[in-house]
């Protein structure tokens with residue numbers, strides 16, 4: 001069974017594992033970091049999939065693997081474009097890059113500050129030998145709500161918010177099928193975050209692009225994501241429609257993430273804080289990956305790993321409480 005499976009997918013990830021080996025073998029010690037450990041999901045056509053979890057949960061690694069920038073240790077990744085299925089693990093980056101783009105967290109380091117705005121947008125089009133360059137640049141500038149007068153400016157003359165708009169324009173100008181937006185609002189002031197999210201949503205609506213929106217801030221994911229995937233130490237612990245996951249979080253970890261933001265759902269404001277998870281992040285050798293921090297841990301959780309199961313329609317959780 002594919003979690004969230006549908007024929008109409010753009011990205012399909014099956015049992016993905018990315019294990020990094022650290023340490024110096026000369027000293028006899030080698031550590032394995034399981035950045036991803038058996039992740040299965042699909043992202044549908046025109047869908048915004050929010051991927052949330054705290055630092056080190058594997059969000060960026062997941063995004064990078066889905067666009068071919070990181071090879072997995074195990075597992076499968078496919079992108080469907082123009083009725084063709086591309087095996088991302090095997091395909092050359094040149095082939096994959098026709099269909100995918102990435103928006104980075106830091107608009108200051110992701111675009112060369114010396115370049116003219118016009119050239120930032122024209123370059124990927126020229127590389128692809130596209131026609132109608134002027135028209136496409138104008139369309140992209142309009143979509144991200146940047147005035148055309150800025151085309152002659154150098155990137156260093158733009159504000160942080162304008163630079164992030166430009167990096168979105170650069171990503172969507174080549175008409176990708178799928179874009180990974182990795183913490184696109186983290187470096188921006190609160191007042192600009194909403195504007196950037198609106199632009200991502202507009203891009204999905206007008207161009208039919210599918211997005212993976214990576215964020216450690218649940219309220220950000222909630223604003224525009226259709227579905228949410230909650231990652232904990234490289235495992236999907238919960239997945240479902242955003243409204244369901246926010247209103248009725250099933251996994252104790254998701255509950256703790258939501259209670260960190262009492263304003264995320266007005267009905268939660270008056271509720272007492274019930275979930276106090278322990279602070280230490282320890283990956284257990286066996287059993288549920290979350291049990292060392294879980295306030296509801298039972299003996300079974302230490303022994304057996306819960307698998308993702310569909311508890312309500314399209315709402316999956318990996319927890320022995322269900």
Ligand SMILES: Nc1ncnc2c1ncn2[C@@H]1O[C@H](COP(=O)(O)OP(=O)(O)OP(=O)(O)O)[C@@H](O)[C@H]1O
Pocket residue numbers: 020021022033034035053054055056057058059060061062216
């Ligand atoms: N190239 C690498 N080599 C070794 N370990 C890595 C590498 N990339 C990631 N990791 C490890 O994999 C785990 C997951 O990292 P990842 O960056 O995917 O998490 P994240 O959820 O995106 O975290 P953050 O929000 O802090 O960026 C971390 O423990 C990280 O240290």
